[in-house]
Amino acid sequence: MIPFNKPYMTGDELYYIKDAVNRGKISGNGYYTQKCHNFFKKTVGFRNCLLTSSCTDALEMAAILIDIKPGDEVIMPSYTFVSTANAFVLRGAKIVFADSYTNNPNIDANSLKKLITPKTKAIVVVHYAGVACDMDLIMDFANENNLFVIEDAAQAIDSYYKDKPLGSIGHLATFSFHETKNIISGEGGMLVINDERFDKRAEIIWEKGTNRSAFFRGEVDKYSWVDVGSSFLPSDVTAAFLFAQLENxxxxxxxxxxxxxxxxxxxxxxxxxxxxxxxxxxxxxxxxxxxxxxxxxxxxxxxxxxxxxxxxxxxxxxxxxxxxxxxxxxxxxxxxxxxxxxxxxxxxxxxxxxxxxxxxxxxxxxxxxxxxxxxxxxx
CATH class of the missing domain: 3.90.1150.10 (Aspartate Aminotransferase, domain 1)
Incomplete structure (x- = not known):
């Protein structure tokens, strides 16, 4: 049987995993996590990013960051994976589904205007099959109505809208490194932060609602619970696997x-x-x-x-x-x-x-x- 998918191994995954283990820190935000972050910042050009345990986690972080509350409306395509919707439903949002184009599964940007109401807080776009949505039109609608845009770029690594890498255009973006994707870590994801106002809070939410990362950088004398959050960061073993993929x-x-x-x-x-x-x-x-x-x-x-x-x-x-x-x-x-x-x-x-x-x-x-x-x- 010719399978639908077969995960590809570059050959360096086990070498880097062994190195991560030998370094003595295999929990989150270790040596290889930082190497992956630096790759995306320097090689791809993302201004800031955080690895997560899944794209679902990254979407949930995005929903928290834009402060979704019960009654808020979030527009997104109906033709997408359930995680795209669940992340916002968990915060109490009402999901407003938009149609696809006739010739493309992506969200029909021309349909957004009639879906926006005073309760609309965000538009989530999904770059299906790694093919860009019409981001200029979408961002225009968002800016006119003071809305957030989240790019669900789960399938979109190394793909572009005009000359911009997907994931670099909306206020926030999310990626997947599930074994079915181009670049994999088994399970894994990433949140991209394109709006600097989210930088500090994203790191806190990522670290279970604490300022732990700031503590380890010596910016505070102790760390404590300062916001909502969860354990969104992956093991450095996962990051080591991912880095071998990114190199290739x-x-x-x-x-x-x-x-x-x-x-x-x-x-x-x-x-x-x-x-x-x-x-x-x-x-x-x-x-x-x-x-x-x-x-x-x-x-x-x-x-x-x-x-x-x-x-x-x-x-x-x-x-x-x-x-x-x-x-x-x-x-x-x-x-x-x-x-x-x-x-x-x-x-x-x-x-x-x-x-x-x-x-x-x-x-x-x-x-x-x-x-x-x-x-x-x-x-």
Whole structure:
């Protein structure tokens, strides 16, 4: 079976983990945590960042930092993972779901204006598949209405909006290093802080609501409980694993982009024949090779294609179920119609894409897809 995903190891992960252990400090905010922070600041250009145990943790930190309270409204796409919504629901927010574009799973920026009310506090955007949302338009709406913007950039490492790295545009941003992402640490995430007013409080929330980090820097004579917070920081063992990956970022990205382009170029003919739809990258965005998907004509065709690929030892998967149709949401809210979101929920299919995917295996997948659609076309 060709799997959907296979975690890639650079070869240095165990070496750095052993080094972290030998240094005698494997709890959070150690030597390798700082090396990862410095990488993102110096190499990527983020002004400030904090590693977290997951992207979910980073989102929860963002919700605390912008002071979400019961009754506040937060706009976000319905086509996203549940963590995007849960982080704000936990603080009492009402989630207002927005639709996707017709040709792109990202949030339809043009729909935001009608969703903003006096209770709106933030807009959360999700850069699906590492492809940028229309950030200029989104930031314009936010600035006009005094709203915070959080970038859920879980899938968006090494991807850009115009010349800006994703995660550097909103007030806050979050990343994932889950084993399904381009750069991994098993579980792991990061909060990026682009607004300096959040710097000090973010560190306190990160350290369980204490000023512990300031104490170790010698800025205070003792540390104590000064704010809400939790244990959001990861072990330095996790950071050591992550650093080995970061050192190989461009190598990993180069390989994934080759695989992404192979799919796109070899399946383009099927799209030109009207048999399926492929990802559409807006002129302001780039692809980081995170995932490759195709869009079938309907849910029945997608189910048939999944079964056909599985019967031929290829594991493909669909993605998100529309959050606005989830039992948890419907129980507490009136149902809304988001046609484009439902289209992607019912028709989008992700294909295997990982560093160690061999060319012969990718060619097999491509040929199987071609044979499936050619057979269906002849029926």
């Amino acid at each position: 970022l461009q190598k990993i990205q180069s390989r994934r982009k080759i695989l992404w382009n192979n799919y796109y170029n070899d399946l383009k003919q099927l799209e030109s024949e009207g048999l399926l739809k492929l990802p559409e990258i807006p002129s302001y965005a780039t692809s980081n090779g995170h995932l490759f998907y195709l869009v079938c004509k309907n849910i029945e065709e997608r189910s048939q294609l999944i079964s056909f690929l599985k019967d031929n030892d290829v594991f493909s998967v669909f993605h998100y179920v529309s959050l606005h149709k989830s039992p948890f949401y419907i129980e507490k809210n009136t149902n809304v119609e988001l046609k484009n979101c439902d289209t992607f929920a019912n028709q989008l299919l992700r294909l295997p894409l990982f560093y160690d995917l061999h060319m012969e295996d990718q060619n097999k997948i491509i040929n199987l897809i071609k044979s499936f659609f050619q057979k269906n076309q002849s029926l």
